Amino acid sequence: MSLIEVKNLQKIYEDDVETPALNGVSFKVEKGEFIAIMGPSGSGKSTLLNILGFLDKPTKGDYLFENKSMNEYTNDELAQIRNKKMGFIFQSFNLLPRTNVFENVKLPLVYSGIEDNLWDEMVNKAIDAVGLSHRTVFESTKLSGGEKQRVAIARALILKPDVIFADEPTGNLDSKSGQKIMEIIQRLNEEYGHTIILITHETYTAEHAQRIIKIIDGAIESDVKVEHQHHATDHFEK
Amino acid sequence: MIFKYNLKTALRGLEANKSRSSLTILGIVIGITAIMMVMSLGEGAQNLILSQIQTIGSKTIAILPGRQPKGIMDSLGTMFGDSLKERDVEALKKKSNVPNLAKIMPLVFGSASATYQNESYRLTIFGVDDLVVKIYDLEIENGDFFTGEDVKGRADVVVIGSKVKEELFGSSEAIGQKIKSKGRSLRVVGVLKKKGSGSMVNFDDAVFIPYSTAQQYLFGIKYYHRIIVEADSENNVSRTVEDIKITLRNMHNITDPEKDDFYIETQEGMMSMVSTVTSALTLFLAAVAAISLLVGGVGIMNIMLVSVTERTREIGLRKAIGATEKNILTQFLLEAVLLTATGGFIGIVLGASLSFLTSLVLSKYANLEWVFVFPVLAAFLGLGVSAAVGLVFGLYPARKAAQKNPIEALRYE
Incomplete structure (x- = not known):
């Protein structure tokens, strides 16, 4: 059974004029895969990610998450899945202002229904996993870009989601911090077995994945395995 | 768990925007303060008036000429009404007419000035008989009260109040002077003990002569x-x-009670009338004060809307990581309620303190026996109402927040 299966996804934005963003996209993602979705801006990759992350609904076509169509889930169930089975990493980090690292990473737990006496340990573990233990009580606004993104990653992985969506996670970072982020994301996939769906327009970043889906004008142009997968650690020996 | 977290978040949000939060709740604070003060001072005034009425005595019944006053013209009627005559008193005295009557006394009064040598003083003259001592619990400081014989003989004798004695005679002897x-010309036969205010009639400023x-x-x-x-007893007041009424109607040939040319005041009747009037007045003023709560509520709604817009990205993020619409709704509602409830609490404390100060000033400088009342009901009501204002006026912004589309919210700059 595939973790994710999309069948002929179409998305048309209807503001003043009809703007097709996705035009019949179909593919499957198996558990444990690391997929990069590539494409120039305006190609529809962000729209696709929003649909995959249950943040948006397709105009046509079907999206099966764990073999169940998204139309069969209620809004609250979708929120539950976003909370427990999905993790999100954004280009602009989206950390809460005036809030320290610990509180930011804790956020998904608030909506999880997990007893709050377990929270501290889980949060510290997640912060540890991204190597930010020394920054736990730092206010998020005082961190560097790379550190902010690591906080966001810790927040995304704290509930051990099945799939982590990363939307241009290195887009706002310098190449060194970006490299570090890619290293962490790769490790999440290889060591912890999280399925990763990464959106990027940089070929180099995309080649950290096992498979690249190229999208142009809302349709899949190619869907290929990466022959020579980059390993962030190759270039970043410690 | 979420509630606890939301509460913490809300508190932190209020703290982060201290000056904005405090300005926002100002309307609520003023509203609740006003309500508290109106209720406290209203109740204080009512207690003061009621305690004065109580000095009349619960067995005492006053018969007044004219109709029961329903307006200003009726009040004038009672001042100049001439329907109560000596034969009425004679009729009322008969056991067969009013069996439970223990004492009866005619009363005339008027304002006048009195002079002694070069001193002059404006005072109230009460024409009474000797029963007045028992009916109003008067105490003699010096000399004696005039007797029934003095009344029969239309004697030119006078008993003076303590203030009158002071003003006209100073420290010199008053008894025997004219x-x-x-x-x-009236001969002073007695001086009353100081009674102080706290009763309906200021006896210290009065003189008593035979009616x-x-x-x-x-x-x-x-x-x-x-x-x-x-x-003869409290239980018989209403029967009496x-x-x-029956006796006087017979005397005055009145068949239709609507046309009574007299009316009757009892302690109980006056107390219930005063209670009704002051309660109505208090309620009216409180209602006026409540309008500021409404205005305050609009202010809350306004600021909450600003807050929701400001935090669009936060809302988008929370939804992306699993917050349901209900979660977001409760978060913002709680914030609004916390805001107004804080305002309410401050208003209660402020209102109580100001009422307390006012009562201090009134009792000290206005010489009233004013007792501070903490309006428990108003306090609970104030807290409840302010929370309700937050709930009502917070609902619209909170719903707006909950219904935000997470994608657009995340993209919001």
Whole structure:
């Protein structure tokens, strides 16, 4: 059974004029895969990610998450899945202002229904996993870009989601911090077995994945395995 | 768990925007403060008036001329009404007419100035008989009260209040001296003990002479301004009131109670009337004050809307990581309620303190026996109402927040 299966996804934005963003996209993602979705801006990759992350609904076509169509889930169930089975990493980090690292990473737990006496340990573990233990009580606004993104990653992985969506996670970072982020994301996939769906327009970043889906004008142009997968650690020996 | 977290978040949000939060709740604070003060001072005033009425005595019944006043013209009627005559008193005295009557006394009164040597003083003259001592619990400081014989003989005698004694005689002896009022010379036979305020009538500022003397020589009238009756027991007051009505209607040939040319005041009746009036007044003022709560509520809604817009990205993020619409709704509602409830609490404390200060000032400088009342009901009501204002006016912004589309919210700059 595939973790994710999309069948002929179409998305048309209807503001003043009809703007097709996705035009019949179909593919499957198996558990444990690391997929990069590539494409120039305006190609529809962000729209696709929003649909995959249950943040948006397709105009046509079907999206099966764990073999169940998204139309069969209620809004609250979708929120539950976003909370427990999905993790999100954004280009602009989206950390809460005036809030320290610990509180930011804790956020998904608030909506999880997990007893709050377990929270501290889980949060510290997640912060540890991204190597930010020394920054736990730092206010998020005082961190560097790379550190902010690591906080966001810790927040995304704290509930051990099945799939982590990363939307241009290195887009706002310098190449060194970006490299570090890619290293962490790769490790999440290889060591912890999280399925990763990464959106990027940089070929180099995309080649950290096992498979690249190229999208142009809302349709899949190619869907290929990466022959020579980059390993962030190759270039970043410690 | 979420509730606890939301509460913490809300508190932190309020703290982060201290000046904005405090300005926002100002309307609520003022509203609740005003309500608290109105209720506290209203209740204080009511207690003060009621305690004064109580000095009349619960067995005492006053018969007044004219119709029960329903407006300003009726009140004038009672001042100049001449329907109460000596034969009415005679009729009321009969056991067969009013069996539970214990005491009866005619009363005439008027304002006049009195002089002694070079001193002059404006005072109230009460024309009474010797029963007044028992009915109003008067105490003699010096000399004696005049007797029933003095009343029968229209004697020119006077008993003076403590203030009058002070003003006219200073520290010199008053008994035996003659004071002049309305061209009549009156011999002082007694001086009353100081009674202080706290009763309806200021006895310290009054002089008492036989009613017969007052009617004949001072006021030149043949009727009474009041007839004061005392029932033999508190339980018989209402029966006595009915007996008096029947007797007087018979005397005045009145068949239709609507056309009564007299009316009756009892302690109980006056107390219930005063309670009704002050309660209505208090409620009215509180309602006016409540309008500021409404205005405050609009302010809350306004600021909450700003807050929701400001935090669009936060809302988008929370939804992306699993917050349901209900979660977001409760978060923002809680914030609004916390805001207004804080305002309410401050208003209660402020209102109580200001009322307390006012009561201090009133009792010290206005010489009133004013007792501070903490309006428990108003406090609970205030807290409840302010929370409700937050709930009502917070709902719209909170719904807006909950219904935000997470994608657009995340993209919001």
